[in-house]
Amino acid sequence: MVNGQTDNQLDNQLGRQTDEQLDNQLGGQTDGRIDGQIDELIDKAHDGIRRGHRRAIARLITRVENDPPAAEKIISALYVDTGQAHIVGVTGPPGSGKSTLVNELAKALRLRDFYVGIIAVDPSSPFTGGALLGDRIRMQDLSGDSGIFIRSMASRGSLGGLAQMTGNVAKVLDAAGFDIVLIETVGAGQAEVDIAGTAHTTIVIEAPGMGDEIQSIKAGILEIADILVVNKADRPGSSNTVKALKMMIHMGMRSHNGREKPPWNVPVLETIAHEGGGVEALTEALQGHRSYLKESGEWQVRERIRSREEIRGLLQSRFMAQFQNAVSEQQQEAMVEAVAERKMDPYTAVAQLFEQL
Numbered sequence: 001m002v003n004g005q006t007d008n009q010l011d012n013q014l015g016r017q018t019d020e021q022l023d024n025q026l027g028g029q030t031d032g033r034i035d036g037q038i039d040e041l042i043d044k045a046h047d048g049i050r051r052g053h054r055r056a057i058a059r060l061i062t063r064v065e066n067d068p069p070a071a072e073k074i075i076s077a078l079y080v081d082t083g084q085a086h087i088v089g090v091t092g093p094p095g096s097g098k099s100t101l102v103n104e105l106a107k108a109l110r111l112r113d114f115y116v117g118i119i120a121v122d123p124s125s126p127f128t129g130g131a132l133l134g135d136r137i138r139m140q141d142l143s144g145d146s147g148i149f150i151r152s153m154a155s156r157g158s159l160g161g162l163a164q165m166t167g168n169v170a171k172v173l174d175a176a177g178f179d180i181v182l183i184e185t186v187g188a189g190q191a192e193v194d195i196a197g198t199a200h201t202t203i204v205i206e207a208p209g210m211g212d213e214i215q216s217i218k219a220g221i222l223e224i225a226d227i228l229v230v231n232k233a234d235r236p237g238s239s240n241t242v243k244a245l246k247m248m249i250h251m252g253m254r255s256h257n258g259r260e261k262p263p264w265n266v267p268v269l270e271t272i273a274h275e276g277g278g279v280e281a282l283t284e285a286l287q288g289h290r291s292y293l294k295e296s297g298e299w300q301v302r303e304r305i306r307s308r309e310e311i312r313g314l315l316q317s318r319f320m321a322q323f324q325n326a327v328s329e330q331q332q333e334a335m336v337e338a339v340a341e342r343k344m345d346p347y348t349a350v351a352q353l354f355e356q357l
Contacts, residue, residue: 089195093207116149117173117180119166119170201290204228229269234275327357
């Protein structure tokens with residue numbers, strides 16, 4: 001659970017540094033290296049993270065988002081304290097009411113004494129690269145609750161709606177002692193299913209009258225849903241949407257990461273988020289799915305799958321970084337030109353570039 005010193009006491013612990021000073025110490029070197037002076041600073045911030053200090057959490061998340069070398073060092077230090085939080089993905093098409101439902105779900109979880117972290121993945125600003133919609137705008141009524149931490153992240157063009165560093169940010173909140181981390185995606189699209197690789201439980205939200213039954217089939221959304229929610233259930237056509245989704249589930253259109261799922265009866269729930277209607281039933285379903293994951297062993301199965309994919313992703317990133325350092329832009333472009341002009345096939349081009357590593 002989150003507890004410990006006040007923010008003022010944390011400021012003393014961190015040396016009353018400004019965010020800019022902290023940024024300079026935690027990274028910013030042109031060669032991408034982190035100097036030895038930050039080891040002591042990370043140790044101090046790490047202690048703050050373990051005690052749930054909001055400024056330590058916010059500052060380290062900023063570094064995790066913006067400085068890959070610092071992120072590697074930070075996650076390595078925090079990783080031993082992770083693995084306890086229930087990571088919940090919330091996805092669905094734009095206009096289905098994801099933010100409102102996340103807001104109400106967080107309130108319901110707090111009534112049960114859970115500490116809740118919220119990561120809202122927003123579209124990126126084309127000018128600054130930052131999140132277009134701030135967390136305080138959409139969830140202002142949660143801001144006064146010390147048991148809730150909200151962070152907006154920019155998707156930065158990630159096709160699946162999840163920012164690349166979202167998983168690392170979730171680890172920071174996990175290490176800080178939050179019981180449940182809600183990840184709200186930028187909106188359902190053809191590649192939105194990447195939320196299943198991050199979350200233990202995936203909540204898919206639909207809304208009546210939006211043609212979402214077809215969209216769900218196209219995007220593979222039903223295949224990743226652990227809980228289906230028809231929000232805005234006070235609208236005409238909601239019962240038809242519920243029937244359609246139940247029929248699709250009954251038809252057996254479900255798998256997870258290419259394998260059959262163990263028996264979990266996916267509930268189709270109706271909510272009216274702006275009134276709080278149906279949120280209690282959703283909270284019960286969420287807790288029920290967590291119990292199922294733990295009791296069936298599926299929790300650990302999903303952890304292994306997530307870990308395997310994370311390791312592969314990091315290997316790919318490291319390989320590409322090594323490739324960019326070893327092969328000049330001019331050499332790469334020369335190969336591209338040769339392939340485009342049919343002077344060389346792409347396999348030969350790759351083989352020649354690979355030999356330079």
